[in-house]
Amino acid sequence: MATQTTSEQQQRAPDSSQVLTFVLGNETYGVDILRVQEIRGWSAVTKIPHAPAHVLGVLNLRGSIVPIVDLRMRFALERAEYTAVTVIIVMSVVTASGRRDFGVVVDGVSDVVDVNSAEIKPAPELGTRAAIDYLLGLVSIAERMVVLLDIDRLIGRDLGVLPGGTEAGSPAADAA
Amino acid sequence: MTVDLTQFHAAFFEESFEALDAMEAALLKLDIGAPDPELINTIFRVAHSIKGGSATFGFSDIASFTHSLETLLDELRSGGMPVTAAVSDLLLKSVDVLRVMLRAVQSKQPIDAQRVSDLQFDLEVTIARKRESIAAETARAPAPALTASSDGVPAATADAPAPGTEARRWRIHFRPFRELLARGNDPVRMLRELAGLGGLEVRIDIQALPPLADINPQECHLSWTLEVPGEVPEEAIRQVFDWAEGDCDLAVERVPPAPSTAAAADAAQSAPQPQIPADSTRSPAPQAAALEPPALTPAPASPSPSAQPRPEATLSAPGDSGSIRVSVEKIDELMNSVGELVITQAMLSQLGAQTEGPQAERLRAGLAQLERNMRELQESVMRVRMLPISFVFSRFPRMVRDLAQRLGKQIELKLTGEQTELDKTVLEKIGDPLVHLVRNCIDHGIESPEVRLAAGKPAAGTVHLDASHRGGNISVEVSDDGGGLDKTRILAKARARGLIGANETLGDAQIYELIFLPGFSTAEKTTDLSGRGVGMDVVRRNVKELGGKIELASEPGRGSRFTITLPLTLAIVDGQSVAVGSETYIVPLISIVESMQLKPTGINRLSGRGEVFSFRGDYLPILRLHALFGVEPHTRALDEGLVVVAEGDGRRVGLFVDDLLGQQQVVIKSLEANYGHIDGISGATILGDGSVALILDVPGLIRAADMRAAA
Numbered sequence: 037m038a039t040q041t042t043s044e045q046q047q048r049a050p051d052s053s054q055v056l057t058f059v060l061g062n063e064t065y066g067v068d069i070l071r072v073q074e075i076r077g078w079s080a081v082t083k084i085p086h087a088p089a090h091v092l093g094v095l096n097l098r099g100s101i102v103p104i105v106d107l108r109m110r111f112a113l114e115r116a117e118y119t120a121v122t123v124i125i126v127m128s129v130v131t132a133s134g135r136r137d138f139g140v141v142v143d144g145v146s147d148v149v150d151v152n153s154a155e156i157k158p159a160p161e162l163g164t165r166a167a168i169d170y171l172l173g174l175v176s177i178a179e180r181m182v183v184l185l186d187i188d189r190l191i192g193r194d195l196g197v198l199p200g201g202t203e204a205g206s207p208a209a210d211a212a
Numbered sequence: 213m214t215v216d217l218t219q220f221h222a223a224f225f226e227e228s229f230e231a232l233d234a235m236e237a238a239l240l241k242l243d244i245g246a247p248d249p250e251l252i253n254t255i256f257r258v259a260h261s262i263k264g265g266s267a268t269f270g271f272s273d274i275a276s277f278t279h280s281l282e283t284l285l286d287e288l289r290s291g292g293m294p295v296t297a298a299v300s301d302l303l304l305k306s307v308d309v310l311r312v313m314l315r316a317v318q319s320k321q322p323i324d325a326q327r328v329s330d331l332q333f334d335l336e337v338t339i340a341r342k343r344e345s346i347a348a349e350t351a352r353a354p355a356p357a358l359t360a361s362s363d364g365v366p367a368a369t370a371d372a373p374a375p376g377t378e379a380r381r382w383r384i385h386f387r388p389f390r391e392l393l394a395r396g397n398d399p400v401r402m403l404r405e406l407a408g409l410g411g412l413e414v415r416i417d418i419q420a421l422p423p424l425a426d427i428n429p430q431e432c433h434l435s436w437t438l439e440v441p442g443e444v445p446e447e448a449i450r451q452v453f454d455w456a457e458g459d460c461d462l463a464v465e466r467v468p469p470a471p472s473t474a475a476a477a478d479a480a481q482s483a484p485q486p487q488i489p490a491d492s493t494r495s496p497a498p499q500a501a502a503l504e505p506p507a508l509t510p511a512p513a514s515p516s517p518s519a520q521p522r523p524e525a526t527l528s529a530p531g532d533s534g535s536i537r538v539s540v541e542k543i544d545e546l547m548n549s550v551g552e553l554v555i556t557q558a559m560l561s562q563l564g565a566q567t568e569g570p571q572a573e574r575l576r577a578g579l580a581q582l583e584r585n586m587r588e589l590q591e592s593v594m595r596v597r598m599l600p601i602s603f604v605f606s607r608f609p610r611m612v613r614d615l616a617q618r619l620g621k622q623i624e625l626k627l628t629g630e631q632t633e634l635d636k637t638v639l640e641k642i643g644d645p646l647v648h649l650v651r652n653c654i655d656h657g658i659e660s661p662e663v664r665l666a667a668g669k670p671a672a673g674t675v676h677l678d679a680s681h682r683g684g685n686i687s688v689e690v691s692d693d694g695g696g697l698d699k700t701r702i703l704a705k706a707r708a709r710g711l712i713g714a715n716e717t718l719g720d721a722q723i724y725e726l727i728f729l730p731g732f733s734t735a736e737k738t739t740d741l742s743g744r745g746v747g748m749d750v751v752r753r754n755v756k757e758l759g760g761k762i763e764l765a766s767e768p769g770r771g772s773r774f775t776i777t778l779p780l781t782l783a784i785v786d787g788q789s790v791a792v793g794s795e796t797y798i799v800p801l802i803s804i805v806e807s808m809q810l811k812p813t814g815i816n817r818l819s820g821r822g823e824v825f826s827f828r829g830d831y832l833p834i835l836r837l838h839a840l841f842g843v844e845p846h847t848r849a850l851d852e853g854l855v856v857v858a859e860g861d862g863r864r865v866g867l868f869v870d871d872l873l874g875q876q877q878v879v880i881k882s883l884e885a886n887y888g889h890i891d892g893i894s895g896a897t898i899l900g901d902g903s904v905a906l907i908l909d910v911p912g913l914i915r916a917a918d919m920r921a922a923a
Contacts, residue, residue: 082904083795084883085841085890094887096555096898099548103887136886 052152055175057182058125058142061113065142066151066175066182071127073137075145078122095139097126104139105191116143129188138191149182151175156184217269217610220603223640224265225318226537229311231258236307239300247288247295253730255303256285257750262310264647268611270458273323274313280335281306293342302338305331322446322465325385381442382449383467387417387435388460391617394430397456405452406440413439439467458614543597547879550586550593555902557586594879601679601688602630604643608650612675615654622661622672623654629679634686638778642688645751645762649690649774650675652748657694657772667769669693681802682777682911685760691773697766699723705732724764728752787897787907789873790856793843796905797869798878798897803910805857805864807872812851822921823850825866827857835917836868840892846870860911867913880907891916 055066081093081104090109094101104124108116116122124139156173170190175182235258238251259282266274281303287293309331316323384406388399406412415437422433440449446464453462557579564572564579605627616623634642658664658673665671678689699720706712706726718726726732730749755762755776766772787798788807806827814825815834824831834855838845847853847870855866878897883890883906894909 080903082896082906083841083843084887084906085893087890094883094896094904096551096902096904099544099551099881099898101881101883101886101896101898101904138886 052150054148055151055182055184056125056148057146057177058123059144059146060107060111060142061116064146064177064180064182065107066149066184067125067127067187069148071129071187073126073128076124076126076139077120078118078124078141092141095124097137097139100137102126102137102139104141106141108141108143110190127187127191129191131188140191149177151177151182151184159183217607220607221269221318224269225314227640228262228265228314231261232307232311232314234258236304239303239307242295242300244295244297244300249289252285252289252295256282256289259285260750261644264644264651267614268607268647271317272458272461273325273328273463274310274317277306277310277313277328277332280332280339281310284335284339287339287342299338302331302334306335322463325463325465381467382440382444382446383465384438384440384449385435385463385465386438386453386460387462388432388456390431390433392432392456392459397459399432399434399436402452402456403436403438406438406449409444409448409452410440410442413441415439543593547593547597550590551898554586554590554900557582558901594877597636598633599636599639600631600633601639601642602627603639604646605630605677605679607643607647608677611647612650612654615651619654620660621654621658623658624672624674626674626676627678628676632679632681632686634679634778638686641754642776642778645754645776646677646688646690648748648751650677653690653692653694653772657692657696659695663695681800686778688776688778689773690776691771693771696768696770696772697724697727697764698768702726724766727764728762786875787878788856788875789899789905790837790854790867790869791846791871791873792837792841792869793845795841795843796873796899796903797837798905798907799856799858799867800894800907800910801875803858803860803908805859807854807856810851810855810866815850825850825855827864827866830864832857832864832866833917834866834868835913838868838870840913840917840920858910860909860914863914865910865914865917867908867910878905878907891919 054069056069056072057064057066059065079095081095083093084091084103087093087103090106092104092106094103096102106115108114118141121144123142123145125142125145126137126139128135128137130136156175158173159171170186172184172186175184235255238254238258242248242251242255259278263275263278263282266272266278284293284299284303288295288299293299309328313323313328315321386399386402388397392399403412403414417435417437418433420433420435421427427433449464453460456462561579561583564576567575608627609625612623612625615621653675658675659667661671664673674693676689676691678691680687702723703712703718703726707714709732711726711729711732712718728748728751732748752762755778760776760778763775763777764772765775786801788801788804790797790799808827810825816824816826816831818824823834825834826832834850836845836848837843838848845853850868853868853870854872855868856872857864857866878899880895881897883893883896890906892909892913892915893906894912895907896904897907899905
């Protein structure tokens with residue numbers, strides 16, 4: 037399965053692609069820069085009833101209503117206080133019904149780096165984690181390990197908008 | 213009920229010109245010999261819409277012309293006539309003539325009746341020829357008709373160049389409809405009034421007069437050609453016929469003091485005529501036109517310089533509303549930008565209030581000014597898109613009256629929910645489908661008074677149009693209390709047309725589905741109202757384009773009801789803001805009955821059924837919003853907060869909230885665009901401070917609470 041996602045990555049960017057890296061606790065994560073709409077400071081959100089715990093609520097982003105996801109809670113990390121320096125990265129997922137925007141709360145944005153697809157290592161099979169399929173792979177940048185995320189799988193399913201979400205989940209469950 | 217229809221003329225012209233462009237494009241794409249049926253359908257629909265619109269507004273010349281055009285197109289559509297180059301030419305010419313007619317009506321100029329009737333004649337001839345012999349002649353037959361027409365058009369317009377110049381006579385074609393007398397109009401009085409304007413020459417046409425034995429003295433069978441000499445303003449002539457408008461065919465045109473008419477005296481007067489255009493030699497048009505009458509030869513060139521300048525001159529005049537079409541996205545962008553500006557301004561105001569120093573006062577004054585301007589700007593931008601549905605509804609009283617009269621039916625039109633506001637783009641597109649539906653109701657639905665009385669129903673049928681906000685949607689209902697849909701006839705027709713197999717059996721819903729197919733109609737014969745089967749497929753197409761759906765319910769003998777449900781992509785709702793803990797929610801005012809503070813004695817606890825309170829003699833359940841939405845409230849004690857009595861789906865509940873904040877109009881934004889549907893929430897809006905508030909969907913909330921109670 038991991039090889040399959042790697043080949044997907046190769047199709048998307050034959051040689052290298054740009055990745056926005058950000059920090060969450062002690063880890064560094066990366067997402068395809070083309071998916072990033074903007075980076076903005078934290079502001080209070082409006083809660084949505086019956087939403088998963090890591091969907092904090094919605095924000096007004098220049099007139100459109102955008103859900104905000106707390107990645108720390110999504111990854112079951114220790115919760116951090118939201119302060120003025122907390123950052124929201126607004127990204128978009130592409131679904132059958134069109135583009136959907138959402139924001140993720142992260143500790144801080146680090147850098148934009150070029151990643152050569154040949155350097156991407158498959159994520160290790162951890163066995164117990166069924167939801168591991170949102171990892172595209174690992175890449176080492178300046179001695180640090182960066183975890184590349186598949187935003188469509190990670191967020192699309194949470195928002196209940198990705199038709200393939202459950203299908204993508206099942207092979208992972210099978211693999212586990 | 214009187215409605216000034218003229219306010220909708222601009223929209224009609226705009227749409228018609230656009231439709232004609234589309235028709236022209238489709239005609240040009242049409243392959244001779246092997247036409248694409250979809251293209252023919254497109255062309256047909258354009259003709260049909262223009263016919264419908266012009267009939268509604270009483271432009272009978274256009275309606276009559278498009279009817280002929282439509283008949284020809286119907287032949288093409290059914291494959292009864294091949295699409296030849298000649299036919300295609302004829303259709304393109306019709307587009308040109310329609311444009312000229314529309315432009316003439318728009319600028320309130322007389323229609324070039326000769327040119328129109330010539331072309332209409334060609335259309336009819338083509339249809340008639342086809343009916344006589346489809347066989348060998350098809351290739352050649354329309355061609356002579358065409359050359360005749362191309363001769364005919366310039367010939368007709370050749371005597372028209374004078375309209376451009378200072379004509380000395382008015383010629384009026386006045387053909388009253390039969391019921392003119394019954395409407396309280398008296399032609400004799402009109403003629404007398406005309407004669408009062410100056411001289412009057414009257415020629416009467418008695419061709420339509422039936423034999424004496426058959427004459428009904430209450431009906432008018434005569435028509436007149438009238439000539440008024442002298443410098444009479446057109447307005448004065450039109451005024452004479454003001455009251456008869458819609459009850460007659462009327463054409464007023466300027467004519468030169470024709471040598472053929474034995475008006476020798478006029479000829480002497482007309483001698484100074486060439487000098488009049490000579491005074492205004494600055495504009496080349498009158499010059500060319502002045503030269504025209506003696507030299508009749510270069511015919512095709514003459515109509516354009518003489519006929520065109522006038523309408524164009526009036527086009528740029530203030531009479532034209534000068535509207536432009538703007539894409540929805542641009543308006544959305546504009547609205548979002550203004551929303552951002554309002555928030556930035558609020559932030560600045562806050563900062564300004566804290567500033568101290570010599571400049572602070574001036575800063576605050578400037579900010580106050582900015583706030584006012586911002587508010588105005590925001591309101592104007594909002595207004596750009598939103599209009600009450602009465603804009604569409606108000607075309608119906610006239611239409612229903614006319615149709616009822618023509619069909620000999622008694623119909624009462626009921627309009628409700630006219631103030632429901634909806635998106636301008638939605639409004640524009642909902643008009644035509646509604647016209648079709650109402651026509652269908654009147655033509656097919658409502659029975660004649662005799663049949664109704666026999667069935668024990670009141671002689672007058674009712675057509676009801678209703679609009680309302682429902683959940684996150686706008687729903688428009690068109691219902692009648694007529695005979696309902698005839699399922700057996702629909703089935704028989706569908707079998708005859710080969711739409712379904714002979715032995716196929718269908719459920720009710722599937723049968724109703726059949727009437728939405730292109731070209732389907734159960735009408736016995738084609739009237740100019742409906743029955744050509746264009747209506748319903750256009751209706752559904754338009755509704756689908758708006759992302760909506762159309763549903764049909766029908767009961768034999770009781771009538772049928774069409775429900776169009778449209779999504780509320782962007783609509784404004786009057787809302788009451790309520791506070792629950794740190795959150796703000798918007799309750800649509802339309803669902804609120806009353807807001808009140810409960811006394812501890814008024815609250816009862818039913819075992820297993822939650823809390824209720826007494827309200828006007830009823831016990832209503834209390835829905836605690838904080839519990840439903842998982843919010844930490846300021847108070848959980850029912851007598852400390854407030855209860856908003858709200859109604860949804862015919863049921864009332866008390867919504868328990870911390871406090872009421874204020875009423876405001878809010879713009880509904882979709883939550884589903886980026887997130888998904890939430891039970892009990894119809895959307896979200898952006899408050900003045902830039903934060904998001906959720907809008908409650910009261911019926912959905914009640915259902916959600918039911919499910920919680922059941923679980």
